[in-house]
Amino acid sequence: xxxxxxxxxxxxxxxxxxxxxxxxxxxxxxxxxxxxxxxxxxxxxxxxxxxxxxxxxxxxxxxxxxxxxxxxxxxxxxxxxxxxxxxxxxxxxxxxxxxxxxxxxxxxxxxxxxxxxxxxxxxxxxxxxxxxxxxxxxxxxxxxxxxxxxxxxxxxxxxxxxxxxxxxxxxxxxxxxxxxxxxx
Amino acid sequence: xxxxxxxxxxxxxxxxxxxxxxxxxxxxxxxxxxxxxxxxxxxxxxxxxxxxxxxxxxxxxxxxxxxxxxxxxxxxxxxxxxxxxxxxxxxxxxxxxxxxxxxxxxxxxxxxxxxxxxxxxxxxxxxxxxxxxxxxxxxxxxxxxxxxxxxxxxxxxxxxxxxxxxxxxxxxxxxxxxxxxxxxxxxxxxxxxxxxxxxxxxxxxxxxxxxxxxxxxxxxxxxxxxxxxxxxxxxxxxxxxxxxxxxxxxxxxxxxxxxxxx
Numbered sequence: 265x266x267x268x269x270x271x272x273x274x275x276x277x278x279x280x281x282x283x284x285x286x287x288x289x290x291x292x293x294x295x296x297x298x299x300x301x302x303x304x305x306x307x308x309x310x311x312x313x314x315x316x317x318x319x320x321x322x323x324x325x326x327x328x329x330x331x332x333x334x335x336x337x338x339x340x341x342x343x344x345x346x347x348x349x350x351x352x353x354x355x356x357x358x359x360x361x362x363x364x365x366x367x368x369x370x371x372x373x374x375x376x377x378x379x380x381x382x383x384x385x386x387x388x389x390x391x392x393x394x395x396x397x398x399x400x401x402x403x404x405x406x407x408x409x410x411x412x413x414x415x416x417x418x419x420x421x422x423x424x425x426x427x428x429x430x431x432x433x434x435x436x437x438x439x440x441x442x443x444x445x446x447x448x
Numbered sequence: 449x450x451x452x453x454x455x456x457x458x459x460x461x462x463x464x465x466x467x468x469x470x471x472x473x474x475x476x477x478x479x480x481x482x483x484x485x486x487x488x489x490x491x492x493x494x495x496x497x498x499x500x501x502x503x504x505x506x507x508x509x510x511x512x513x514x515x516x517x518x519x520x521x522x523x524x525x526x527x528x529x530x531x532x533x534x535x536x537x538x539x540x541x542x543x544x545x546x547x548x549x550x551x552x553x554x555x556x557x558x559x560x561x562x563x564x565x566x567x568x569x570x571x572x573x574x575x576x577x578x579x580x581x582x583x584x585x586x587x588x589x590x591x592x593x594x595x596x597x598x599x600x601x602x603x604x605x606x607x608x609x610x611x612x613x614x615x616x617x618x619x620x621x622x623x624x625x626x627x628x629x630x631x632x633x634x635x636x637x638x639x640x641x642x643x644x645x646x647x648x649x650x651x652x653x654x655x656x657x658x659x660x661x662x663x664x665x666x667x668x669x670x671x672x673x674x675x676x677x678x679x680x681x682x683x684x685x686x687x688x689x690x691x692x693x694x695x696x697x698x699x700x701x702x703x704x705x706x707x708x709x710x
Contacts, residue, residue, distance in 0.1 A: 335507070335510070335591055336507075336510060336511050336514045336584065336587050336588050336591065337506055337507045337508075337509065337510020337511055337513070337514070337591075338510070339506070339510070365583075366583040366584050366586070366587040367579075367583040367586075369583070369586050369587040369590065370587070371590065398593070399590065399593045399594075400593070400597075401597055420496055421496035421497075421499060421500055422500070422594045422597050422598060423496075423499050423500040423502075423503035423504075423594070423598070424499065424503075425499070427503060427506060427507060427591075431496065431499075445594065447590045447591060448590050
């Protein structure tokens, strides 16, 4: 799927990887635009920081963005698709198309370092890295509290106010908090 | 090494019919059980269970939509048309998914039976040869681990909590076991599905399900009913009257005004 105009590139782990010599300024512009599109359920982070952008193909005539959703049933998929189209079109890109893909499957390991820090500042405990380990209940115990950093916490429920969250309680600062649960 | 099918265009003839039937079963099970689970919102015994049940319903209905999209790519109608206009006999869900919610023990046992089935089904689909389905299954498989965690925890907790909880759980196991066996109802497409490597056979799936479920029920202090007749028919579109009642309610608004916008 290499484009003859030499403007195909991919983003992996939030980093732009110029495969065929695209002008750096275009990459930077696309990065800036996508970084303005926020996750509607967590407005502190962008779709780019959440690791939802699986790839971009851009020519002067057409731009195709591949988006890998955090959860197959995420109710914000259509909203994010139209927000991305709107932002890219406003920035001057033509015929913008967002395709939903499950390959690569989204995992919490795709969230960028900046994204993880912003989640914590937002009051959500960030997920532990999976590095291809299978998810089990052990990943939900002793989750550090995003308010006081204590590890003296208890998991209340593996399901929270959004599909991507679990509910925990901090036994030190006595706060209930939510955690982006590891998914791989 | 089996041949892989990269896109909808790469399957045709009887293998395409078999694949479509398989995806209808996956989608309809999730949609109907998701609808049943959604009625627990606001009614579950504790707040965390309420949120969990609502999340399970949201996942199941959303995953059903993702399967319906695969069907649409294979030439079937769009997801809304499939969910809201088909008659009961066009659905391919197993009877386990369409029964009314019952008490908390009933819904807990039903969810556990279904989640073990779904976990093993997804494992097989993830290794399957139809790429769009295998990719979706790999994604859902990661999410399904949380469903499994929830179901195991409740079965284990209620199996031997009090005499009443044990009695209610055992009654639900006795009632639901035959319906759970109906999940594995043989279909005319089974051999084609296995030969093409889309998914394993129903009997192969049943063996892994049975081993896991029996060991868990045993651990929870519950008895496995003997000599149960499987409740078949769902995979052929022959359903209990409960499904029509459910569809009457679920499809009511759409049928009144198909072009309505939210």
